Amino acid sequence: MSILALRSDLIPFLEPFLPQNELSSSKPFVTLTYAQSVDSRISKGRGLRTTISHKETKAMTHYLRFHHDGIVVGAGTALADDPGLNCKWSPSDGEPTLQTSPRPIIIDPHRKWKFKGSQMENLFIQEKGKAPIIIVKQVPPANERESGVTYMSMQVDDKSGQFNWQELVHKLKSDFNLNSIMVEGGAIVINDLLNRPDVVDSLIVTIGATYLGKNGVEVSPLNGDFELKNVTWWRGTRDAIMCANL
Numbered sequence: 461m462s463i464l465a466l467r468s469d470l471i472p473f474l475e476p477f478l479p480q481n482e483l484s485s486s487k488p489f490v491t492l493t494y495a496q497s498v499d500s501r502i503s504k505g506r507g508l509r510t511t512i513s514h515k516e517t518k519a520m521t522h523y524l525r526f527h528h529d530g531i532v533v534g535a536g537t538a539l540a541d542d543p544g545l546n547c548k549w550s551p552s553d554g555e556p557t558l559q560t561s562p563r564p565i566i567i568d569p570h571r572k573w574k575f576k577g578s579q580m581e582n583l584f585i586q587e588k589g590k591a592p593i594i595i596v597k598q599v600p601p602a603n604e605r606e607s608g609v610t611y612m613s614m615q616v617d618d619k620s621g622q623f624n625w626q627e628l629v630h631k632l633k634s635d636f637n638l639n640s641i642m643v644e645g646g647a648i649v650i651n652d653l654l655n656r657p658d659v660v661d662s663l664i665v666t667i668g669a670t671y672l673g674k675n676g677v678e679v680s681p682l683n684g685d686f687e688l689k690n691v692t693w694w695r696g697t698r699d700a701i702m703c704a705n706l
């Protein structure tokens with residue numbers, strides 16, 4: 461699949477929200493980005509891949525991928541969408557290269573997703589995308605490890621069964637030198653991070669001109685009632701994009 465040319469007015473619009481070069485910080489720059497319907501759904505139903513954004517804002521996603529070292533999705537998204545997570549945008553219409561693609565990172569404590577047979581593996585074989593880091597509770601024994609995959613183990617919180625986001629992003633920077641990380645979903649991840657201004661540096665949301673209904677997967681943080689800061693809007697053919705800080 462090729463992408464549309466990036467609309468030139470998106471470049472100055474996004475610029476203030478792109479990763480800043482704070483190489484001295486131990487925390488990477490984190491961008492949270494997703495596409496939602498007008499009724500705040502990110503898919504028709506859990507496990508269903510659903511196109512929400514127009515092709516011109518899909519091109520923006522690839523532009524954002526170009527500007528990040530790593531790209532995170534939860535296991536639910538990896539299983540439902542079989543995403544490639546590579547970058548198809550490059551400056552001056554040159555061919556995208558392996559170097560310009562971010563490193564895929566899958567949060568999968570119980571190792572439900574498999575690299576083998578995935579679109580990501582296919583792109584990796586063709587040298588169009590990088591091999592993933594899978595974040596697990598425990599690194600599997602040698603005979604269960606998948607070829608090409610790097611495992612990063614982390615402790616989960618006893619009560620919530622969740623990894624700690626601050627620890628997770630710091631470790632991605634210290635262990636893999638990832639200075640900027642883009643988080644693309646899905647709902648469990650997004651809803652958590654909308655309540656984490658200490659982790660998320662930029663929020664970039666595409667709103668597609670569609671309703672997905674009550675059975676759709678909702679984006680709505682557990683703790684609501686807060687106002688976004690530094691809000692700016694861009695309007696495209698069918699979509700709008702909102703950039704803000706939490």
Ligand SMILES: NC(=O)c1ccc[n+]([C@@H]2O[C@H](COP(=O)([O-])OP(=O)(O)OC[C@H]3O[C@@H](n4cnc5c(N)ncnc54)[C@H](O)[C@@H]3O)[C@@H](O)[C@H]2O)c1
Pocket residue numbers: 493494495496501502503504505506507508509510512533534535536537538540541567568569570621622623624625644645646647648649650677
């Ligand atoms: N429109 C969009 O922009 C967009 C983007 C991504 C996904 N989606 C959609 O979202 C749906 C998937 O969302 P979801 O909520 O089911 O799954 P998800 O991608 O949020 O993954 C959830 C899983 O990831 C792991 N996980 C997440 N955070 C964790 C943490 N802090 N610690 C430990 N483990 C953690 C757990 O295994 C959890 O069950 C799919 O239908 C997909 O199509 C839409």
Ligand SMILES: Nc1nc(=O)c(N)c(NC[C@H](O)[C@H](O)[C@H](O)COP(=O)(O)O)[nH]1
Pocket residue numbers: 494495509510511512513517518521533537541542543544545546579644645666
């Ligand atoms: N920008 C955007 N618009 C959408 O309408 C939609 N459904 C997603 N969803 C994000 C999710 O992470 C998908 O899995 C990747 O968009 C898959 O895309 P790739 O195969 O990696 O190119 N993202």
